[in-house]
Amino acid sequence: MPDILRKKRTTFDYVKAGSLIVLAVILLILPLYISTYWLQLGFLVSSLAIGAIGLNILTGTAGQLSMAHPFFMGLGALSYVVLAGEPAETSLGPIIGFGWPPVLAMVGGVIIAGIAGLIFSPLSARLSGIYLAVASLALVFIGVHVLNTAHALSGGFNGRAAPTFELFGLVFGASENPIVILGVPFGKAELHWYLGLVVLAIGIWFGKNLLKSRTGRALKLIDSSPLTASVVGVEVMENKGKVFFLSSIYAGMGGVLYALAIGSIAPQSFDMNLSLEFFAMIVIGGLGSIGGAVVGAAFVIALPQVLQANAAALTFITQFGITTAHLANYIYGAAIILVLIFKPTGIAGLWHDLGKWIRRRSKRDSDDDVDLETKSVVAIAK
Template sequence: MSEQTIPDVRGRGSRAPGGPSSAGRRRSLLRPLLVVALLVVLLVLPLYVEEFWLRTGFAVFGAIVGAIGLNLLVGTSGQLSLAHAFFLAVGAVSYTYVSGESGGLGTRAALRGLELPPVVGLVVGVLLAGLAGLLFSPVAARLRGIYLGVASLGLVFIGVHLLNTWEPVTGGFNGRSAPEFSLFGFTFGNSDPQLFVLGVPFREAERLWYLGLVLALAAYVFARNLLRSRPGRALQTLRDSEVAASVMGVNVQAYKARVFLVSSMYAGLSGVMYALSIGSIAPESFGLLLSIQFLAMIVLGGLGSVGGAALGAVFVTSLPLVFLQFADVLPLVSAPGEGGIAAGVAARFLYGLAIVLVILFEPGGLAGLAHRFRRRGRDPGGGDRPGPSPGPDDSPTSPVPSDRPARGSNST
């Protein structure tokens, strides 16, 4: 009998060097190395790329934050919401009003602003967006599915109306400029103070890139840890069955309120980053189309997957900007006013087609596709080996009771 099959005294067979356990260890080491490599690339990228890519990257980072927040609400807890644009508007307008200046020239003389530090405006924008979500949560706790979607859609129309009519705060139809962001005297909106790294001047685009990277990374890590915690498992149980969640001790109404609060705070931060990205706020920027774009992000990336939401945000946000940048060389795509298909319209066609293909062939989205390749790599022979334990980005784990059942929460 060979040494590989001789059982040890504890009744377990010895594994030969280089066997399945060695392959598993190699795979477990490969993923952290890939993450570190990606972070290094993102950190050194501003030293080598043009300003267009850095500004596109900051817009993508803002979209990643908003997509992760919406995925916590829709993908993890199963609550359909079309009001994400409204909560982005709350964050953007709050930041602009709290940190903006009063007065101006001509019709701008009626503008009002508190002129507080931008970091205060950012915090207030996030908190007010969370408060708006918390105020709407009692409605969300009593509705499900398409009824919740229609009710949340009303917030978007209310938000657009307020943006058009509340002129001293929002600037009305023409909007108003967003104040530059600064932190402890270090400005991100201009080159003051001057900063050079390896001979490369770090101007507005480079500074905003690192600001967006830090905020998006913090949002990603928080969401991942949330899904690994008891509240995260309770939300996954809530998505599968509210009755089962209530029986197992999950306070359904309380958790619906909490996830709306967290998702709205994510949206508020995304709204602040959106205002910083384009330099202004305007009513047409926060309409229904924006909510639909965020839904497209999480569907393409994979419902319930934090990493998938980030990938979907990269695809949906960067595509129109890249098309516009290279409209002169892309077939059928043209710059605005030159005939042909506009860059934004072409991008919507493309990610609309991608959504159809995802729904038909890979409902798990980009995250599901990546998981399929990983599973195929673990079992190249196609045998029936047991798969890996599901993580926070995969199918829900066994629910853990976290609260006493709420009275009247056993909705059907």
């Protein structure tokens, strides 16, 4: 390929590539050094980050304000539990289970969530703004009601345990003969950590490629001006339906992992509070950014746990009756306000600004080198 057609790599490109490599290595070796508690928290963050990516594509890129994400997450989680679970008898009645292999049950849960999104997509394509938000919020209330009342499927108000995940004969649970690497037994928490990383990496890769594709550019145009998009030949209704379907797929996958992370499904796990947390994730991380959704999810989910782990050092605050959970809400509530006022592009915008600064600095240094070389040549010629 001619050099003129090759994209010139900048200093920031090398910094970005190096940072990703270092991050990947750290994430891969962390189970050797950190406790089970933090591994479980990491898996929980991965599950919700997958859902946040789907919502950010829908809301941040396509401009569709949906609050139905907990519904599709709950549907994916419920489908997994029913398909992989075994039938049982309880004091409140029989529990339905089909005993599928967990991998097939996971795929089934994602497909069922996607089908539900596909059914709702014609309505979502015709609504926008507050009207779509209200209509989608109705799904959340319906989902919570079903989880509360459909005892045979969900276990009712008390929920139902999530079956242990298995892959290629490897049980992601307690084992008498766990895999041992460098003296560290790889049990449930370690295996879940890697499962979350793999699925999250696939979700990030697919999302980034989607945004770079023709479909991604069409979604951005629909967000900025549906009329303009229609004039240039973009099928607005069709693309709105497709992105809602895709978002429900992400939510279904996140829901399955979420059920594995918390070990059960319960109605209160998929209520409106989760919708608000998702919006906090994508706003803080940066609307329309795949990486921002992941960082936002880590910030919102991990912050209460980090504060709780360091509660002893926060007695100057907790002595006033403010719990660490309340403090976490205050912090990311303040973060949302600060982002909306000073940096609407969120954490992803800060990263983008850093890249622009490095590129400008690199270009300035390059221009200085060229000027110096030119002056040297002139001096020699004289």
